Amino acid sequence: MATNLLAPLLILSASLMATPVLAQSADHAAHAQHAQHADHAAHRQAAETKAPAQRWATDAPLREGMRDIREATELLNHYEMGHLDATQRDNAVEQIDAAIKNMVANCKLKPDADAALHGLLGKFMAGADAARKGKFTRAELTPMQQALARYPQLFDDATWNDDDAE
Structure with missing residues (x-):
């Protein structure tokens, strides 16, 4: 039992x-x-995020940071095509990280502009994280490029396109 x-x-x-x-x-x-x-x-x-009726004002830390991010994103584009090595990739990631850190610490934006900026920065952070892990492909690069294209639609950066000519 x-x-x-x-x-x-x-x-x-x-x-x-x-x-x-x-x-x-x-x-x-x-x-x-x-x-x-x-x-x-x-x-x-x-x-x-809809573009404002009048683009948001920028300050020096924002303008400098976005230029650094654009430069680093262009490097990651070359990396994705196989033209750069892992050290150069890591340098581009560090450049993105430093630019974001500087912008977060020093940009003085209105709340709506700040929220829009953080939406853009999230795409750069995700791409940098993928590159840092060695898993960077066109799928990670495209949102970064889209965020770069969106930046001048949202922010009044008079010299943004001047840098394209260099």
């Missing part, structure tokens, strides 16, 4: 012990899915 009770008790205790582990796995998956969804929502919001 004890043997007949032992098997169901073992099954019951094993299933009870597994329940928290299964719930925890589902919980982690839900958190990861939520974080991924939140990231997509942030990117979508940045992409949908």
Whole structure:
């Protein structure tokens, strides 16, 4: 009789012990899915930022930072085509990181302009992170190039196109 009770008790205790582990796995998956969804929502919001009736004013840290990012993005374009080595790629990533850090610390923008800028910076950060991990492809480069094209639509940077001639 004890043997007949032992098997169901073992099954019951094993299933009870597994329940928290299964719930925890589902919980982690839900958190990861939520974080991924939140990231997509942030990117979508940045992409949908409408150009203001009058482009937002820029300051020196913003203008300098965006030029540094443009230069580094052009280098990453060459890297993606196989024309640069990993050291040059890493230098471009460091240039993007430094430009973003400087802009975040020193730009003085109105809240709407700041939000629009952060939408652009997110694309550069994602591309730099992919390059840092050695997983940089056209898929990561394209949003960076789109953000560079979007910048003069949102911000009044009178000399932005002058740099294209250099």
